[in-house]
Structure formats: C-alpha cells, structure tokens
Amino acid sequence: MQNVDTTKYVIYADITAEGIVERPDVVGAIFGQTEGLLGSDLDLRDLQKTGRLGRIDVQITSSGGKSGGTISIPSSFDKVETAILAAALETIDRVGPCIARIAINRIEDVRASKRKYVIERAKRILVEMFDENILETEEITEEIKQSVRVEEIIHLGKDNLPAGPNVLDSDAILVVEGRADVLNLLKYGIKNAVAVGGTNVPPTIADLCAKKVVTAFTDGDRGGELIVKELLQVADIDYVARAPEGKSVEDMTQKEIVRALRQKIPVEQVLDQYKIKNQPRKRREITTKRKSLIRERPLCVRNATERAEAIAPRRIVPREVVPKVA
The missing domain is CATH 3.40.1360.10 (Dna Topoisomerase Vi A Subunit; Chain: A, domain 2)
Known part of the structure; x- marks a missing residue:
C-alpha cells in the first residue's frame, strides 16, 4: 500500500501484450520476473512489505486479441534506486502465456508536485483570504472617503x-x-x-x-x-x-x-x-x-461697495493725446 508520507517518486509505465491478459497476470509477472534480479536488497515483495514500495496499480484493457494499459508504482527510494527499479520493469518480456513489453513513460517527483500545489494554493489563500480582511493604510483612507462621499x-x-x-x-x-x-x-x-x-x-x-x-x-x-x-x-x-x-x-x-x-x-x-x-x-x-x-457675475464679492462696482457699467475714459515733438 502506498505510504503518502514517505513516497518520493511514482514510476509510470506503458504495457502492451500480444494476447488477452488481466491485472493479476501483470502483477504476478512483475514480482516473478524481477525476483532475484536485483539482489535481496531490492526484492519487490520485501520492499512492499516494509513500505518502501507502494501498491502496484495496473489499468489494462483488451481489444482485438491484444491488451494494453498503464502501470504505476510509488517508491520511497532515492533517484538512483528508483531508476534501477524502473529499468528492471523493462526486462519483463512475458505476461502469463503472452509476449509483452513494458516501457517506462515517466517518473514523477511527488515532492515537486506537492511544492507546486503548495505554491498555487498559497497564492489563492493570499488573494481570497488575506486581501478581504487586511486593508492597507491607503485602502482604509479611501474607504472612509467613499463613505463620506456617499453621505454628501x-x-x-x-x-x-x-x-x-x-x-x-x-x-x-x-x-x-x-x-x-x-x-x-x-x-x-x-x-x-x-x-x-x-x-x-x-x-x-x-x-x-x-x-x-x-x-x-x-x-x-x-x-x-x-x-x-x-x-x-x-x-x-x-x-x-x-x-x-x-x-x-x-x-x-x-x-x-x-x-x-x-x-x-x-x-x-x-x-x-x-x-x-x-x-x-x-x-x-x-x-x-x-x-x-x-x-x-464676480465669484468673490466681499461687500456691498464692491458688488455695486462689479455690476456697474464701465466708463470709457479717453486717453490724453500728447503731441509729437518735431
């Protein structure tokens, strides 16, 4: 069973078989054909019992006399040992009575996926929760001004x-x-x-x-x-x-x-x-x-005298003509 606290990587592989096979056939082939291949330290049965290897998940379908599907295996080993286990899967050439081929699709770093989730979730929390409850000084000032404007x-x-x-x-x-x-x-x-x-x-x-x-x-x-x-x-x-x-x-x-x-x-x-x-x-x-x-009308009129002067018509005073000196 997969231990979500210790899983570091997940091995994903594709499987094709020249005949009709089912999930128990694939799991049996994985355990049987890798037994003794990597020594006692990397025996899949022992690793699964101790929790170093998670549950082997197989999704397979049959069509036209052939079978195909995917395999996923959680691993709590480091990169090197996980890569060795992945390579061992590709040595399997038969599933039940059928010729089969397993090819590694990818190895997912679970911690990287978790880090990505944490970052995205933290962004949403920051926007959805903190922004609603914490106002900066400018926002507080603007909110007060808005309230005053509504009252006006x-x-x-x-x-x-x-x-x-x-x-x-x-x-x-x-x-x-x-x-x-x-x-x-x-x-x-x-x-x-x-x-x-x-x-x-x-x-x-x-x-x-x-x-x-x-x-x-x-x-x-x-x-x-x-x-x-x-x-x-x-x-x-x-x-x-x-x-x-x-x-x-x-x-x-x-x-x-x-x-x-x-x-x-x-x-x-x-x-x-x-x-x-x-x-x-x-x-x-x-x-x-x-x-x-x-x-x-004048905008700034301080007293009655200025008001009268402001609205009174202007008198035009002719300028004194000074004769030119020859």
Missing part, C-alpha cells in the same frame, strides 16, 4: 435625483447620467453634479437647467449620445462635454475629467451637429442673456 450625496425634487451637495447653490452645474458618475466626481472634489438617471429626462432637470449654466457631461458611448439629444430637446443646456470614446464618466481619472470639461463645446455647435431644433429663437435669446449675466 443629496436627492433633488420629487424624482429623488442623486446630486452633489452644491448643486442648488452653484450658478453652474454638470448634468451626468447616473449615481456612480456623481460619486466619481465627488471623489475629485466636484460637488455640483446631478444625475438624470436614464434617457428619460425628468422635470426636475429641466427646471434646474432653466436657472443655471449647464454642462451635459455624458459617457462616450451610444447611450451618452442619446441623453445629449434628449437634453437638447427638453432642457436648456449651454455646453456639452463627453467622456473619451468607449469610456464612462464613473471610470474616468481626475486628469481625464479635467481634460474633458476643458474641451466642452457650446450648445449651438451641438445643435447644428445633430440637426436639432431647440427652443424658439426669442426664448433662447432671453435665456442666453440671463445666463450670460450669471457667467459674468
């Missing part, structure tokens, strides 16, 4: 649209597709984004767009293009920014977000591009004029 999200209107905390107070807002986009923008400190939640633009978005300078910031796919088209028809947006082709806003890095917003294009260009008839011209002119005042 508010919900607007009867449609309960996910939005950043500064949407209502900001003069300019970003309209994105979903909650994940709002979260990703919050990650980089952009708190004036609101999500439409799908291609069906809700009334809350239309009301917001009428009061603020709006940039539609959508994914770089077909869905993002459809949302832009619907916003152009039902809401008053001012600019359009798109994620890179095939990428979502929720997956963008800070640099990619900044680059995309810098490359936003005015809504007039987008209307021409999609050949969409937006609002009546008169209404559009009124809205554009109102929003232009929002864009031009």
Whole structure:
C-alpha cells in the first residue's frame, strides 16, 4: 500500500501484450520476473512489505486479441534506486502465456508536485483570504472617503435625483447620467453634479437647467449620445462635454475629467451637429442673456461697495493725446 508520507517518486509505465491478459497476470509477472534480479536488497515483495514500495496499480484493457494499459508504482527510494527499479520493469518480456513489453513513460517527483500545489494554493489563500480582511493604510483612507462621499450625496425634487451637495447653490452645474458618475466626481472634489438617471429626462432637470449654466457631461458611448439629444430637446443646456470614446464618466481619472470639461463645446455647435431644433429663437435669446449675466457675475464679492462696482457699467475714459515733438 502506498505510504503518502514517505513516497518520493511514482514510476509510470506503458504495457502492451500480444494476447488477452488481466491485472493479476501483470502483477504476478512483475514480482516473478524481477525476483532475484536485483539482489535481496531490492526484492519487490520485501520492499512492499516494509513500505518502501507502494501498491502496484495496473489499468489494462483488451481489444482485438491484444491488451494494453498503464502501470504505476510509488517508491520511497532515492533517484538512483528508483531508476534501477524502473529499468528492471523493462526486462519483463512475458505476461502469463503472452509476449509483452513494458516501457517506462515517466517518473514523477511527488515532492515537486506537492511544492507546486503548495505554491498555487498559497497564492489563492493570499488573494481570497488575506486581501478581504487586511486593508492597507491607503485602502482604509479611501474607504472612509467613499463613505463620506456617499453621505454628501443629496436627492433633488420629487424624482429623488442623486446630486452633489452644491448643486442648488452653484450658478453652474454638470448634468451626468447616473449615481456612480456623481460619486466619481465627488471623489475629485466636484460637488455640483446631478444625475438624470436614464434617457428619460425628468422635470426636475429641466427646471434646474432653466436657472443655471449647464454642462451635459455624458459617457462616450451610444447611450451618452442619446441623453445629449434628449437634453437638447427638453432642457436648456449651454455646453456639452463627453467622456473619451468607449469610456464612462464613473471610470474616468481626475486628469481625464479635467481634460474633458476643458474641451466642452457650446450648445449651438451641438445643435447644428445633430440637426436639432431647440427652443424658439426669442426664448433662447432671453435665456442666453440671463445666463450670460450669471457667467459674468464676480465669484468673490466681499461687500456691498464692491458688488455695486462689479455690476456697474464701465466708463470709457479717453486717453490724453500728447503731441509729437518735431
């Protein structure tokens, strides 16, 4: 019987016989034809009794009057003695009444197989168990930030649209597709984004767009293009920014977000591009004029005097003309 604690090698051999033979015939031939061949120290019967040699496993089938199969023998000897035993098997030329041939296929190092298993299993344990329970400092920090960002999200209107905390107070807002986009923008400190939640633009978005300078910031796919088209028809947006082709806003890095917003294009260009008839011209002119005042309003006004100076029209003072000296 194979001793799994001491087995070092397993001998694998192929057997062919010119006739029909069965497992007991093969085992008998192995013991009988190697007896006395290698001396008393390497007698297979004695080695199996002492546990130095494992159980001889034979798998054999017969077809068309011939037999063929495999033999495996576990060994706890070192390389040299195991090689001698393997060579002894190839001296067997008969099994029962049939001519037979045994050829060594390979000798497997059980310890190497175990080492390979240990390495692969250790990798899986490291990934599946340690990574789930042990967080690095950066991961702990990111997890806390993520929790804070989720708490910062508010919900607007009867449609309960996910939005950043500064949407209502900001003069300019970003309209994105979903909650994940709002979260990703919050990650980089952009708190004036609101999500439409799908291609069906809700009334809350239309009301917001009428009061603020709006940039539609959508994914770089077909869905993002459809949302832009619907916003152009039902809401008053001012600019359009798109994620890179095939990428979502929720997956963008800070640099990619900044680059995309810098490359936003005015809504007039987008209307021409999609050949969409937006609002009546008169209404559009009124809205554009109102929003232009929002864009031009000073960002930092400390007191009433500065506010008055900021919104007052500038007076043009002619420069004094100094005559040229001939």
